[in-house]
Amino acid sequence: MTDVSGSEEVVDGVRRYDASANSTAGGNGPAAGTGAGAMLRLIRDGRASTRAELVALTGLARSTVAQRMDALLAQRLVIPAGASASTGGRPPKTFAFNRNAGVVLAADLGATHSRVAVTDLAGDVMVETREDVAIAEGPDAVLGWLEATFDSLLAESDHSRADVRGVGVGLPGPVEFATGTPVAPPIMPGWDGYGVSARLRERYGAPVLVDNDVNIMALGEYWARWRDTAHLLFVKVGTGIGCGVITDGRIHRGAQGAAGDIGHIHVPDHDDVICRCGNLGCLEAIAGGGAMAARLTEAGITADNSRDVVRHVRDGRPEAMRLVRQAGRELGGVLASAVNFFNPGVIVIGGDIAHADEHLLAGVREVVYRRSTALATRSIRIARSTLDDRAGVIGAAVMVIEAVLSPDAVDQAIAAS
């Protein structure tokens, strides 16, 4: 052990990952810029595959690069990948990131159903399952089920707990990210203050990151399709409305983890509508799937939830189509302000109501393009989610991978070995 870190440090390790996950690109300090972890980043990004390329990119001495590559090889994070083409002499050895140097456990726990996966270190799903589980059954029942599911997926993919590099979990409520603890989640009785990440860390002996489901969905969408667009808004329109904010390729959580809570932004001319939060005229109380289901039912078209609303739209009921398009306009009004404020490159719309054909997106586009400034909308794209209900589980895995393979985390792991 060359590092002072003992087992206690694992707890702090998660906090350090937190800090680095919120820092901007390149803001990891001078040591991280040239350490072994920084070299791994260059190899993972496809910017370097030989020692000569690493020397050229980092400006370090050849012997220093060789030493750091040896450390990465010893950690199995990098593997030899054969020889590259050369213009003469002995072809240089090439190296590749070893995506099989461990696995990640990822879970997206929803209100009524959950998706759980084992991924490799590139975020590709190896095995996964989806099951109906009510989050309202409480943490003991749900996390007991989750642990059993993780264990059986590990066995199915021929891995053991020793292979686990990290665990990522999304929850359908507010989460204090630094401690991995739900904070007064409205639809999760028994979960307030429960140490989700502490429990899973004890079992798997690896870093555990827990976040709000909309944040991880945003990260999953970004990773899967929009990595060339550093600034992204992901809007989930289900029973309620939530928004995940990606800035410089990272989740923006805000001071209290409440960033992107657009469901409770006030919409003009709707002060007759009371929201579940107690305020009047919230976006969610007007344009959320739950609100639309209630309005359809009042009009004599029975709808219990957002999926029923979508079913009525697909059945061609004009009332349902009008309602969803108008909800799109109300959402568009709030997003037009967000576009002027944040200037995203893309807005991705997901959640149940996004399945209502083009009606929701048409309403959003109509208002965003009319109301946002010309400069902010010049190249903005407004697209439907591509990962759909897999966005959360992919995002949970990516969140963990970006933390445990960050330059700082890799340097610390090498120092501690």
Ligand SMILES: [Zn+2]
């Ligand atoms: Zn509200």
